[in-house]
Amino acid sequence: MFMALSALALFVSSYVDAASYPGVAVAITKDDQVVAVQGYGHDSGGAPVTGHTKMAIASVSKSFTALAVRQLADGGRIDLDRPVFDSRVTPRQLLGHTSGISDRSLPEKSLAQPNSPAEAVDRARDALLAAEPDGRFRYTNTNYHLAARLVELASGEKFSSYLEKHVFEPLGMTETVAIDVTPRDLPADYSRGFGYAYGFSVPLDEPDRFVAGSDGVITTAADMAKWLAAQPNLMPQDGMGWQEDSQGRLRHNGIWFTGTAGQLLTKSGYGIAVMSSSGVTLGNEGTYALENGIADVLDGRTPPEPSSYRLLIDLVLAGLTLLSLGLCVRALRRPRRFPKGWQVLRFVPLGLMLASPTVLGLLYGGRDITFFQLAHYSLPLVVWLAVSSVMNVSVAVVRWKR
CATH class of the missing domain: 3.40.710.10 (DD-peptidase/beta-lactamase superfamily)
Structure with a gap:
């Protein structure tokens, strides 16, 4: 023993x-x-x-x-x-x-x-x-x-x-x-x-x-x-x-x-x-x-x-956050390449962020979770969705006004 x-x-x-x-x-x-x-x-x-x-x-x-x-x-x-x-x-x-x-x-x-x-x-x-x-x-x-x-x-x-x-x-x-x-x-x-x-x-x-x-x-x-x-x-x-x-x-x-x-x-x-x-x-x-x-x-x-994959997952989410930030900054600096109507797609990340507690709950057998609790579960996930949402909405607004 x-x-x-x-x-x-x-x-x-x-x-x-x-x-x-x-x-x-x-x-x-x-x-x-x-x-x-x-x-x-x-x-x-x-x-x-x-x-x-x-x-x-x-x-x-x-x-x-x-x-x-x-x-x-x-x-x-x-x-x-x-x-x-x-x-x-x-x-x-x-x-x-x-x-x-x-x-x-x-x-x-x-x-x-x-x-x-x-x-x-x-x-x-x-x-x-x-x-x-x-x-x-x-x-x-x-x-x-x-x-x-x-x-x-x-x-x-x-x-x-x-x-x-x-x-x-x-x-x-x-x-x-x-x-x-x-x-x-x-x-x-x-x-x-x-x-x-x-x-x-x-x-x-x-x-x-x-x-x-x-x-x-x-x-x-x-x-x-x-x-x-x-x-x-x-x-x-x-x-x-x-x-x-x-x-x-x-x-x-x-x-x-x-x-x-x-x-x-x-x-x-x-x-x-x-x-x-x-x-x-x-x-x-x-x-x-x-x-x-x-x-x-x-x-x-x-x-x-x-x-454990905890660190790897968070590093991937950090990379996605930086990529989203970089792509949106690049988009703001370039001329509009698509009709204004296409800018509505920029709101998809915002929709995903708002729906993320429900989506995550469904993935876990229909469990319930609030957005605040989701931030406890994965702050890097919430940060990525938030950064992507803010930047894409900003690009959509700027492009619409041009």
């Missing part, structure tokens, strides 16, 4: 460097025993990341919400197959993302953000009543916002208090909290995560978002080790806050605009949790590869060589 842990530390360190992650924390268990808890790099304040550094686990939080619902179902206070909120949707369908609700029917990031699970239900009322559960998987945070409210109604406790009393405390997770809204409710000892652009990691606040039930758990690697060690007794299930991957392993990943995380249960009995302070960006869509690589090392396989 010592040699495996040594190889593991080398792999994670190499991956952190290749992926430009400022800070990462890892927890590993074997069956119900903690094997390793380790931090790598530094937080946004410059302090070393340790097993006790508070970090976001984003949508990995959904497995905690699902456990709370299952506890109440086991106690007879929630019927997993009985429709809720005067709709045709059942708790099981909410947890499995088969409720019929999607980011298209309720754009949960673009709409005004609720402050509590009760307000989240009010916001989702029309989408709930119109939802037709058809068994189709449509991932949306709204499902788990509603599940959080179910926990409150069934238990008579605030959702975050229920998790603290019935999940965190029994497992000894004393460094873990659940919050409702970012960044408002983040703990005082939580260090901001990072955004990434042009090869630089910059500390950023997470955008204002409602996260109760869906992605609001803040924890440490030490506490995640306790969580993973408890899984053999908690019996996690596919579609109940966990998802089965192509290899039959249970896992769930999470992305914030200022952090990424993931958890994985291997068939050989290992539990793996990873938390990174680097947010989702083009070229960093989550910690899947890191978790898979750790699993390979633990199972005696050689993991793929760590690599």
Whole structure:
């Protein structure tokens, strides 16, 4: 095991460097025993990341919400197959993302953000009543916002208090909290995560978002080790806050605009949790590869060589920005070569910029994102679209006046 842990530390360190992650924390268990808890790099304040550094686990939080619902179902206070909120949707369908609700029917990031699970239900009322559960998987945070409210109604406790009393405390997770809204409710000892652009990691606040039930758990690697060690007794299930991957392993990943995380249960009995302070960006869509690589090392396989396209993507976008700028300056200095009517094509980049949140959302399975959040996701993409839009509109206006 010592040699495996040594190889593991080398792999994670190499991956952190290749992926430009400022800070990462890892927890590993074997069956119900903690094997390793380790931090790598530094937080946004410059302090070393340790097993006790508070970090976001984003949508990995959904497995905690699902456990709370299952506890109440086991106690007879929630019927997993009985429709809720005067709709045709059942708790099981909410947890499995088969409720019929999607980011298209309720754009949960673009709409005004609720402050509590009760307000989240009010916001989702029309989408709930119109939802037709058809068994189709449509991932949306709204499902788990509603599940959080179910926990409150069934238990008579605030959702975050229920998790603290019935999940965190029994497992000894004393460094873990659940919050409702970012960044408002983040703990005082939580260090901001990072955004990434042009090869630089910059500390950023997470955008204002409602996260109760869906992605609001803040924890440490030490506490995640306790969580993973408890899984053999908690019996996690596919579609109940966990998802089965192509290899039959249970896992769930999470992305914030200022952090990424993931958890994985291997068939050989290992539990793996990873938390990174680097947010989702083009070229960093989550910690899947890191978790898979750790699993390979633990199972005696050689993991793929760590690599990342983040810097390359941003450099390409920087090149496109300079090219757009240069071409438009050149166009301004040359005589008009086409009829005025053709100048309307100069507005295409502006249209692409305005449509970019919708287009990106469609590319990611119909997910919702605001333009402000898109700038967190890829500032170089937004800069290119903005520069191209401004310059092309300027050329169109000048050419029209000549």
